[in-house]
Amino acid sequence: MTKTNANEADDIMCECSGTTRGKIQILFKQGMDMDAISRWAGAVSGCGGCEWDIAEYLNTLTEQKNKSV
């Protein structure tokens, strides 16, 4: 389950690894995909329950990136 904080960047997206939304955003901007983020931050390498939420978030970031090009 994703917690909602006042600062969205502090939202924990992966409870198993403690990976925050902000961390995923930074890694995405460095060019990492889901596999790389998983290896680097440990996200999606535990119970896997966060996979859908993180995939959705990466899709959103990709759409935002494509719009700004």
Ligand code: FES
């Ligand atoms: S919540 Fe991300 S692997 Fe368990």
